[in-house]
């Protein structure tokens with residue numbers, strides 16, 4: 001005869017997890033990982049970008065497991081990332097080696113190499129396409145055969161790697177403020193916690209991992225009135241970058257090629273005033289930089305705005321305050337702390353009750 | 366593609382790195398050591414700091430106890446305990462005395478801890494000056510300059526406003542006469558248990574990426590003025606309706622039918638032990654009667 005501890009929590013969790021599985025499969029339809037990889041490009045790209053883990057397969061798995069819930073998919077992938085040893089850093093990549101799929105400039109109409117629209121929703125009419133309800137495999141195949149035929153013919157005429165950078169043009173004209181070449185080894189923000197004030201390399205890392213919505217919102221705030229910044233997209237590129245890692249002999253020639261990653265890169269031009277000696281001012285351009293995994297154009301542009309705001313902003317606006325921006329845009333951190341409010345707070349609340357009651361008693365005296 | 370989880374989830378490099386941060390924290394009591402907090406399989410704000418400390422120090426011989434809000438059976442405690450057990454296979458317990466590592470949210474057990482135990486506390490906001498200074502850069506300087514006037518001023522302002530200090534849980538403490546520390550969100554009631562604790566107390570904040578510690582036999586004093594001494598939550602005249610205990614932290618419960626308020630030990634394993642102790646006494650008494 002003895003008292004036994006209540007086991008309510010364990011059973012409640014088991015039942016809840018069963019319920020979750022039920023919700024995922026009760027309609028008796030299964031989504032293949034390869035279907036997600038093939039058809040949910042936008043989501044896969046966003047999940048990889050916010051997770052800082054480049055794997056379309058694992059992102060698709062996370063999407064399947066989380067029933068398409070973005071914050072949950074990123075959470076799964078980030079947690080998985082923690083279990084992987086980090087053995088190498090890739091060599092620094094110069095982005096002019098990119099195999100370009102899309103490249104536009106809002107600054108110059110005639111950019112050397114030309115504007116390349118590539119795949120974009122920008123010029124589609126956002127009308128629901130009811131034909132997609134009955135899309136057939138046969139139609140799909142016909143369309144593909146014809147398109148690929150045209151593409152092969154066109155591809156022979158153009159070379160889309162090693163395109164010149166728009167920014168080089170401004171540099172030649174001396175319209176860019178001088179930026180000293182910084183070859184300092186960057187601090188890896190996932191291996192060392194950031195300390196304020198930060199370096200630009202740290203800021204760029206946090207921004208590129210930032211939640212798409214959060215980065216976009218703060219970038220929007222900065223151009224809408226809380227940041228006094230008016231950027232022009234100098235160049236936006238989407239394409240693949242080859243990555244290599246060094247070998248033991250540290251001989252660049254013998255680096256190992258480990259694959260390509262698709263990225264979106266943005267260089268925004270932001271006019272800034274430079275005070276001159278005789279009380280006059282001159283205008284020069286400063287670059288805001290954004291880069292992220294996959295095709296994530298709004299996020300990359302917003303990142304370039306925030307990069308410039310944090311680098312040169314006077315700190316008057318919250319979008320120029322690095323602690324405000326960098327400590328709040330992370331998907332896993334913000335959603336985790338908000339969601340912890342669902343946990344019981346009986347002890348702290350009891351403590352608060354005690355304090356409130358004592359004060360009330362005091363003031364009644 | 367089947368992946369097997371490594372012992373205690375992390376790769377060895379990560380665990381070593383976290384242990385180094387812990388050693389530094391032990392060497393400088395109350396000082397917040399920044400560390401490369403990993404993303405975890407549980408959410409930020411749900412105990413990832415504590416979990417990382419537990420996973421980096423745990424060995425196969427350890428016995429783990431996890432508490433949330435005083436209870437072992439709270440769903441979050443069960444979940445964390447399940448995860449550690451799943452990735453390490455170590456034994457778990459609800460008995461405070463049996464545990465070698467106790468990970469907890471919000472409470473230090475009622476039973477005094479021993480030299481053989483490590484108390485790991487999950488911390489949401491490690492910065493005791495955060496409420497008076499929002500900037501991390503500035504608070505770091507204030508700590509360096511031993512400038513805690515902000516914390517004192519906060520208490521002083523409360524006295525001016527309410528006639529007494531009005532801190533809730535997480536009442537700031539001074540550790541080893543140097544660093545002012547946030548004692549995690551433990552109730553004021555538990556602050557005193559940190560003073561000269563026999564067990565090592567580790568505090569981990571995952572989202573804020575900080576580790577700090579109270580080594581065994583260290584002085585920990587709650588900030589207070591001479592004329593307004595530190596007061597803990599009071600349960601005067603109250604007792605646990607199950608085990609009759611007094612002088613423990615209690616949950617306030619309401620009888621739905623009568624509307625009456627009654628109390629119960631917040632530390633459920635303590636309550637259970639007390640109940641079983643009385644049971645034993647009862648049995649012994651019966652034995653004697655025969």
Ligand SMILES: [Zn+2]
Pocket residue numbers: 605606607608609610629630635636637639
């Ligand atoms: Zn009790």
